[in-house]
Amino acid sequence: MTWYIDRGPDSDFIISSRIRLARNVRGYRFPNRMSPEEARQFVKTAEDAFMQANRGMSSRYTVVDLNELAPEERLSLAEKRLISEDLLKHSDSCGVVISRDEALSVMLGEEDHIRIQAMAPGFDLDKAYQEASRAAAVFEERLPVAYDEQYGFLTACPTNTGTGLRASVMIHLPALTELGQIRALIENLQKLGFTVRGNYGENSQATGYLYQISNQITLGLSETDLIRDLQQTVRQVMGLESQARQRLYGANQAKTEDRIYRALGTLSYARLISSEEALRLLSDLRLGVETGVLPQLKPEEVNRLTISIGPGTIQKAAGEPLDTTSRDRLRARLIRETLENAAAGPAAAD
Amino acid sequence: MTWYIDRGPDSDFIISSRIRLARNVRGYRFPNRMSPEEARQFVKTAEDAFMQANRGMSSRYTVVDLNELAPEERLSLAEKRLISEDLLKHSDSCGVVISRDEALSVMLGEEDHIRIQAMAPGFDLDKAYQEASRAAAVFEERLPVAYDEQYGFLTACPTNTGTGLRASVMIHLPALTELGQIRALIENLQKLGFTVRGNYGENSQATGYLYQISNQITLGLSETDLIRDLQQTVRQVMGLESQARQRLYGANQAKTEDRIYRALGTLSYARLISSEEALRLLSDLRLGVETGVLPQLKPEEVNRLTISIGPGTIQKAAGEPLDTTSRDRLRARLIRETLENAAAGPAAAD
Numbered sequence: 001m002t003w004y005i006d007r008g009p010d011s012d013f014i015i016s017s018r019i020r021l022a023r024n025v026r027g028y029r030f031p032n033r034m035s036p037e038e039a040r041q042f043v044k045t046a047e048d049a050f051m052q053a054n055r056g057m058s059s060r061y062t063v064v065d066l067n068e069l070a071p072e073e074r075l076s077l078a079e080k081r082l083i084s085e086d087l088l089k090h091s092d093s094c095g096v097v098i099s100r101d102e103a104l105s106v107m108l109g110e111e112d113h114i115r116i117q118a119m120a121p122g123f124d125l126d127k128a129y130q131e132a133s134r135a136a137a138v139f140e141e142r143l144p145v146a147y148d149e150q151y152g153f154l155t156a157c158p159t160n161t162g163t164g165l166r167a168s169v170m171i172h173l174p175a176l177t178e179l180g181q182i183r184a185l186i187e188n189l190q191k192l193g194f195t196v197r198g199n200y201g202e203n204s205q206a207t208g209y210l211y212q213i214s215n216q217i218t219l220g221l222s223e224t225d226l227i228r229d230l231q232q233t234v235r236q237v238m239g240l241e242s243q244a245r246q247r248l249y250g251a252n253q254a255k256t257e258d259r260i261y262r263a264l265g266t267l268s269y270a271r272l273i274s275s276e277e278a279l280r281l282l283s284d285l286r287l288g289v290e291t292g293v294l295p296q297l298k299p300e301e302v303n304r305l306t307i308s309i310g311p312g313t314i315q316k317a318a319g320e321p322l323d324t325t326s327r328d329r330l331r332a333r334l335i336r337e338t339l340e341n342a343a344a345g346p347a348a349a350d
Numbered sequence: 351m352t353w354y355i356d357r358g359p360d361s362d363f364i365i366s367s368r369i370r371l372a373r374n375v376r377g378y379r380f381p382n383r384m385s386p387e388e389a390r391q392f393v394k395t396a397e398d399a400f401m402q403a404n405r406g407m408s409s410r411y412t413v414v415d416l417n418e419l420a421p422e423e424r425l426s427l428a429e430k431r432l433i434s435e436d437l438l439k440h441s442d443s444c445g446v447v448i449s450r451d452e453a454l455s456v457m458l459g460e461e462d463h464i465r466i467q468a469m470a471p472g473f474d475l476d477k478a479y480q481e482a483s484r485a486a487a488v489f490e491e492r493l494p495v496a497y498d499e500q501y502g503f504l505t506a507c508p509t510n511t512g513t514g515l516r517a518s519v520m521i522h523l524p525a526l527t528e529l530g531q532i533r534a535l536i537e538n539l540q541k542l543g544f545t546v547r548g549n550y551g552e553n554s555q556a557t558g559y560l561y562q563i564s565n566q567i568t569l570g571l572s573e574t575d576l577i578r579d580l581q582q583t584v585r586q587v588m589g590l591e592s593q594a595r596q597r598l599y600g601a602n603q604a605k606t607e608d609r610i611y612r613a614l615g616t617l618s619y620a621r622l623i624s625s626e627e628a629l630r631l632l633s634d635l636r637l638g639v640e641t642g643v644l645p646q647l648k649p650e651e652v653n654r655l656t657i658s659i660g661p662g663t664i665q666k667a668a669g670e671p672l673d674t675t676s677r678d679r680l681r682a683r684l685i686r687e688t689l690e691n692a693a694a695g696p697a698a699a700d
Contacts, residue, residue, distance in 0.1 A: 254675060258621035258682070265619025271608035325604060332608070 002102045008122015011299040012290040013238045015170040015210065015306070016119050018081075019128040019227075021136045022155045022164035023114040026144040030156040031109045036093050043095035043108045049142040050097055050106065050135075061099050066091035072321055075312025081119075083107055104131050112156050112164075114139055121300065123234065125167050125227050133223075152219065162219030167230045171237065174209040174287055175244035182211075185237065193217045194233055208279035208286075208306065213237065249291060260288035268339050272328040278309050278335060301342050305335060352452045352654075358472015361649040362640040363588045365520040365560065365656070366469050368431075369478040369577075371486045372505045372514035373464040376494040380506040381459045386443050393445035393458045399492040400447055400456065400485075411449050416441035422671055425662025431469070433457055454481050461506050462514075464489055471650065473584065475517050475577050483573075502569065512569030517580045521587065524559040524637055525594035532561075535587065543567045544583055558629035558636075558656065563587065599641060610638035618689050622678040628659050628685060651692050655685060 008014070024030065028042050051057050066074055066087075074091065077083045077098075082105040087094050095108035107115040116139075118131035139145060146154040153164040160166070176182050186196040197212045215230050249256040263284035267273075273281075286302045288294035307313075314327050314334070322330065358364070374380065378392050401407050416424055416437075424441065427433045427448075432455040437444050445458035457465040466489075468481035489495060496504040503514040510516070526532050536546040547562045565580050599606040613634035617623075623631075636652045638644035657663075664677050664684070672680065 254622055254679060261619040261621050262616055265615035265617075266612055267615075269611040269615025269618070271611050272604055329604065 006121045007298060007300045008120055008124045010123035010238065011121065011303075013171055013241060014123035014234070015172060015299075015303055016121055017123055017125045017128045018117060018119050018168045018170070019125060019132040020115060020117040020166040020168075021132045022112040022153065022160045022166075023116070023136060023139055024146045024154055024156065025113045025139075026146050028113060031093075031111065031113060032156065034093070034109070039093035039109050042113065043093070046108045046114060046139070046143065047095050047097060050138055053138045053142060059100075061097050061104075064096040064098055066094065066096060070316075070321075072312050072315030072318075076310065076316040077312075079310030079312050080307055081117075084110060086110060104135055106135060112160070114145075121303065123169060123231075125169070125231060129167070129223070129227055159216075160218050163221070163223045163226060165218055165223050165226055166214050167227050168212050168214030169230070169234050171211050171213060171234065171241075172209055172283065172286055172290070173211055173237070173241050174283055175248045176237075176241050177209045179244050179248055181240070181244065185240065189213065189233065189237075190216075192233065194230070207276060208283035210279075210283070210306075245291070249287075256287070256291070257293050260284050260291075260293045264288065264294065264339070267335050268343075269336070270332045272325065273332040273335065274328055275309050275311060275314075275331065278331060279306065282306050282309075297339075297342050301338065305338055309335065356471045357648060357650045358470055358474045360473035360588065361471065361653075363521055363591060364473035364584070365522060365649075365653055366471055367473055367475045367478045368467060368469050368518045368520070369475060369482040370465060370467040370516040370518075371482045372462040372503065372510045372516075373466070373486060373489055374496045374504055374506065375463045375489075376496050378463060381443075381461065381463065382506065384443070384459070389443035389459050392463065393443070396458045396464060396489070396493065397445050397447065400488055403488045403492060409450075411447050411454075414446040414448055416444065416446060420666075420671075422662050422665030422668075426660065426666040427662075429660030429662050430657055431467075434460060436460060454485055456485060462510070464495075471653065473519060473581075475519070475581060479517070479573070479577055509566075510568050513571070513573045513576060515568055515573050515576055516564050517577050518562050518564030519580070519584050521561050521563060521584065521591075522559055522633065522636055522640070523561055523587070523591050524633055525598045526591050527559050529594050529598055531590075531594065535590065539563065539583065539587075540566075542583065544580070557626060558633035560629075560633070560656075595641070599637075606637070606641070607643050610634050610641075610643045614638065614644065614689070617685050618693075619686070620682045622675065623682040623685065624678055625659050625661060625664075625681065628681060629656065632656050632659075647689075647692050651688065655688055659685065 008017070025042070025046070028034065028038070031039060034042065047063050051061060051063060074088055078085055078088055080102065082098055082102060083096055084107065087096070087107050087110050093109055097106040099105070103120065104116070104118045116132050116135045118128040118135070120128040148154055152162040155161045155164055173182060176185060189196050193216045195214050195216050198207065198210070213230070213234060215226050217226070221229070263281040267278070267281050267285065282302055282305055285294065285297065286299065289297050289299050289302055309331050311327055314331050315322050317334065318330055358367070375392070375396070378384065378388070381389060384392065397413050401411060401413060424438055428435055428438055430452060432448055432452060433446055434457065437446070437457050437460050443459055447456040449455070453470065454466070454468045466482050466485045468478040468485070470477040498504055502512040505511045505514050523532060526535060539546050543566045545564050545566050548557065548560070563580070563584060565576050567576070571579070613631040617628070617631050617635065632652055632655055635644065635647065636649065639647050639649050639652055659681050661677055664681050665672050667684065668680055
């Protein structure tokens with residue numbers, strides 16, 4: 001069972017929380033200076049250190065050899081944010097360890113020697129931090145991790161030095177976006193030392209009104225302080241979004257319901273759908289869940305769809321490369337089936 | 351039971367067939383020259399002549415006093431094409447008789463003294479002509495109808511003189527429209543003596559890809575010849591549309607299915623819908639029926655929706671005047687309920 005089938009706290013605003021920890025190991029050059037040979041040797045050493053830490057590791061984690069994966073399987077890992085786009089380009093000299101529930105992944109030999117990231121559903125940075133720290137402790141116990149008394153953990157890029165920690169949440173901000181308040185919000189958050197990105201990283205637009213808010217500062221504060229700062233800021237953003245929703249949707253209830261139901265109608269009936277359109281409509285569906293218009297639908301079901309409709313994940317589901325039309329057809333079918341099951345009643349596990 | 355709940359011949363192209371007969375009565379000036387008093391007296395005389403023709407008339411026909419109807423009820427009659435927009439403006443001095451199944455209506459004191467129109471589902475001008483002739487015969491037997499050996503039936507406007515007959519069909523031409531061939535077709539038909547109009551008369555665009563094709567000529571040919579000419583022409587247009595559908599939808603089957611199912615999704619889920627959008631989407635639904643993509647849906651159900659979602663008919667269903675949002679809400683509900691019933695299975699009458 002993957003992590004995103006669970007509902008987390010504040011799931012009417014927050015899709016997921018993520019903690020990333022960067023660690024480097026003494027005795028090795030930073031990955032961008034390593035020879036391919038040295039990189040492969042490091043990856044092997046780090047994988048073994050982690051996987052052999054105790055007998056339970058291999059039942060919880062898998063070493064993934066990117067070179068053995070089909071292109072669509074690699075792309076699917078990136079779409080689920082288990083690995084970075086950057087890692088895809090250097091798959092020869094990098095290593096990946098992923099937990100069976102896909103909540104935790106470790107990239108070896110990416111920008112830093114070790115990048116651990118842990119995900120939790122909803123607004124739950126503490127849980128993600130616990131998971132990431134536990135994995136970091138495994139490395140720290142078994143490898144000479146580079147730590148400086150004054151600077152903290154040393155990293156390839158100075159902006160990560162210190163805690164090496166990046167905490168982020170994926171937040172749904174349809175009302176602030178539609179009211180045109182998002183740009184000012186982003187600028188304010190930047191002044192306070194936070195970064196805001198659209199869904200799926202730096203270069204893309206905020207498809208589906210999803211934004212990632214993360215700390216920019218890693219140095220000079222403890223890990224728990226950094227997380228607490230982000231939590232406080234995110235709570236404020238949730239308050240603003242809540243007010244904006246009241247203002248925008250409260251005043252146009254009929255229109256909002258119509259929009260939500262139309263999204264449900266299109267997603268339940270379309271025979272071809274692009275991932276962009278699907279994300280846009282899933283945002284409306286999410287709004288339906290958040291506002292109580294669609295009580296039969298659970299936020300975790302929308303999350304699962306949001307995460308599983310990327311081109312790579314769709315092709316992985318098909319087990320073969322597909323052209324755009326075939327992808328759009330399979331995506332439409334998967335969405336239809338998920339929504340039919342959702343409409344059929346609550347899952348047995350409830 | 352209204353006429354449009356039946357399926358007629360060639361209902362994959364033709365929604366309905368209509369025959370209009372114009373008659374005038376000796377001893378009265380044409381309506382536009384009548385005093386209000388004279389008009390009222392004529393209407394009374396003609397109504398009585400018709401309704402008292404035999405004992406069965408009052409069980410089949412109703413005299414409608416427009417002045418007693420609420421504005422939305424009057425509008426509904428015009429939307430169902432039982433009366434003309436023109437009649438609405440002169441409701442004081444006009445009379446209306448309507449059959450209980452709404453297939454036949456008689457306007458008294460409109461442009462001509464007597465205008466009879468009969469509707470039939472699908473491509474069935476003969477049936478409509480039989481009905482209209484039967485009603486005309488009732489008037490001709492009991493009133494001195496103006497008939498000239500050389501010119502035939504005399505009418506207020508010379509373009510109607512002769513047979514006083516206008517035959518028309520409402521035809522669905524999505525493929526010819528989308529391929530951009532409709533303008534040339536209309537010009538050709540005009541040269542051959544036919545008139546082509548968009549849905550709902552002269553001034554409106556062809557909402558929902560629906561066109562009305564009718565004869566322009568009324569003089570110099572027999573009534574059956576006029577009807578036969580129109581039938582032949584309509585068969586040719588059906589052939590062209592059939593080829594165009596093959597070309598357009600056969601080559602893009604996946605896209606066409608997607609479009610049809612999306613229309614079904616939106617119509618099944620929307621909470622607010624304007625009549626324009628509904629007509630557009632009903633056209634796609636009709637395409638789904640015509641192409642076999644939606645076998646569970648019957649053409650007569652689409653027809654019934656097309657006829658019953660005008661602003662007046664919606665308000666009549668509500669029993670009170672409604673603002674635009676309330677109309678859009680009720681329209682969306684009526685469409686949803688109809689489609690739910692259609693999806694639930696074939697009607698008991700089948």
